[in-house]
Amino acid sequence: MKSGGSLSIWFFIGISLLVNGALIFARGIYEIIHPPQQQVVLFYLHANVWWGGLLLILGVVYGLHYSPLHQRKRNAANPNAS
C-alpha cells in the first residue's frame, strides 16, 4: 500500500518511531546508571526505558516491513500486486 510515491507512509512512520524510540531508550538506560537529582513523579518505573523500547521495536518492524528493499522484493515476487 503506497498511497503516494514509491515510499510508503508506513515506512516514514517506522523511521520516526525507530529514531525516537532509540533516543528515549538510550536516555532511560543512561538515567538508570546515572540517576538525575531532580526526578519526575514515578521515576522509579523508568518509563523511558520500556516506552522507548516499545517504540524502538515498533519502528524496526514497520521500517523493515515497509522498506523500499522489502517492497521491491515483494513486487518482484508478485508483479500483479499494486
Next chain:
Amino acid sequence: MIPALLFATSSTLVHLSGVDLAIIIFYFALVLAIGLYLKEQANTGEDFFMAGREMTAWVAGLAFLSANLGSLELMGWAGNAYKYGILAAHWYWIGAIPAMLFLALVMMPFYHICKTHSVPGYLKLRFGQGAQGVSSISFAFMTVLMSGINMYAMAVVMKVVLGWNIHFSIWVSAMTVAVYVALGGLRSAIFNEVLQFFLIWAGALLIPILGLIEAGGWSGLQARILKNLTELNVPNPGSYTHLWSTLGSFSANPMGINWVGIVFGLGAVISMGYWTTDFLVIQRVLSAKDLRSAELAPIIGAAFKMMVPFIVILPGLLGLALLRDPQGHLLRLVPADLAWSAEGQAQGLHGYDEVLPLMLARYCGPGLLGLGITALIAGFMSGMAGNVSAFTTVWTYDIYGALINKNASDPAKVRMGRWVTVIGVVVSIGTAYFAARAPSIMDYVQELFSFFIAPLFGTVILGMLWKRATPAGGWTGLLGGTLASIGMYTWVRIDPTAVRYVALSMDAQEQAQNMFRALWSCLFCIVVTVVVSYLTRPKPEQELKNLVYGLTPLPKSEDVSMLQSPVFWGIVVAAAFLVLQIIFW
C-alpha cells in the same frame, strides 16, 4: 541567537535536554523531507488538491481524524475536562461517533458519486452559486480563525512549558506547515497527518497510564476528585466523573447543561454539522480511492476517536485529582484571562488549558518530554495543515475559480494553490493573537462552529434528502441561520440575562450556550429553507441526479466478506460507543 529567543522567560515548567531537542529537530526535518519527497507528485489540480483520489481507507481514515486532532484538541479538551469534568467526553462520543457513522454510511455515497472537490462545490451543484458563495466565504473565514487558534494553543504550550517566545513558536511552526503543504499539497498534508497521528499517541499515551498508576486506578481517581472538590467547596463534586446521570437538570452539573443540549445541540447539530459538512475533515475522505474506502475511512476514524478521551479527557481529570502546588496545597487552575493577567502571573496561576503540559512535566523526564512536546507540535501542525489545505482548495475552486477567474487553467490553479497556502498561513498568524483573548480555547472554537457549521448542516442535509429544496431556499436558509447565530451571540454579549432565552437557563456556561445557539440556528436555517423553497420554483429533477436521495442511483455493495463490509464495522463501532456510555453513565 536562538537560545535567547527560546528562553525568553524564566518561569518555565521544564527545560529541554539535548535528547529532547534532538527529537524535536528530527521531527521538523522529517516533515520537511516528506514535503520535498512528495513535491514531484503534486503537479495537477487533482494531485495537489485531492491527493490524486488514491488514498487507502486506513490512510484517509487516520488523516480524517488527525486533521481534527490539533493541539487545541489536546490542550483545549484537557482544559475543558478539568473545568467541566467527564462531561467533556461527550464531544468525543455522542458529539462525534454517530455523526461519523452517518457520514460513512449515508452521506459519503453522495459526496463520492458527484465527484465534488469540496463541500461548497457540492452546494454549487445542488443549490447554485449563492449557497456556494455564502458557504465558501464563511468557511474560508472560519479556517483561518481556526488556524490561528491552533497556533495560539501551540505557542502557549511552548511558553508555559519551555518559556519559548510566543512569536518564535508561531512563526517557525507555521512556516514549516506552509512549506510542506505548498510543496506537496493535500498528499503531503495527509502523509504528515498520519505520521503526526502516531506521534501524538506515542507522546501523549504515557500521561494517562502513569496518572492512573499514581491515582490508584479509575476508582482511586474518582475518590480523589470527590475529596479535592469537596475540600474546595465546588458545587456538585460527584458530577465530575459521571457522563449522563447529572444531565437531568441545568444546575446539577458543572457545565450548566441538560440532556437536551447534549443530545440535540451537540449530537444532532454541532457534531453532525462538523463531521459531515466541515470540508477540513471531508477533504481527507474525498481523497479515498473508491467508495468502499471512502465509507470505511470515517469508520476507522470513529474507532480511534472513541479512544482519544484516554489521552485528552483523562489527563484533565487526573489534573483535578493530583495537581498540587510546590507547598503541597491543591492546585486550582483558573480561566486563561485571569492566569495571563499581571496579577495572575505574579501569583503563579495556571490556566485550564495548561493542565496537559502540567501533567506532561509531572511524569516525563528527558526524552519522553521531547516526545510529548513533539506530540503537541505535531497536533498543532496537523490541525493547521488541515485548515490550510482545506482553505486553499476552497479558495482556489470556490472563490477564485468560481467568482474571480472562471477560466483558470489547471496549472494556474495549482500555482494559485501554492501561493494561497503561504498567504493563508500568514493571515492565520494574525488571528492567533485574536484567539488569545478567549477565556478558554474550546469555548472559542465552539462559538465559531455554532456560527458557521450548524446552519451549514441544515442546508446540506436538506439538499441531500429533500428534492423540493430550491436554490433560493438553500442560500437564504444558510445565510439566515448564520446571521441568527451571530445575532444570538451578540444579544447575550450585550444583555447577559438573554442567556435564559438562548440557552434556556441562567446556569448555562459558555459551552451550553454554544450548543443551544447551534440548535436554534440550524432549526432557523431549516425553517427558512423550507418556507422559501415552497415559495420558489424547484430545480428540474434531471438536474438533481446524483445529488439528492431518491434521484441518485447508489452503486450496489461490492461482493466483499463481512470483515471488509463498512456496515459491519459501523455496527461494531456503534456497539462499542453504547458500551462506553453505560460504563461511564
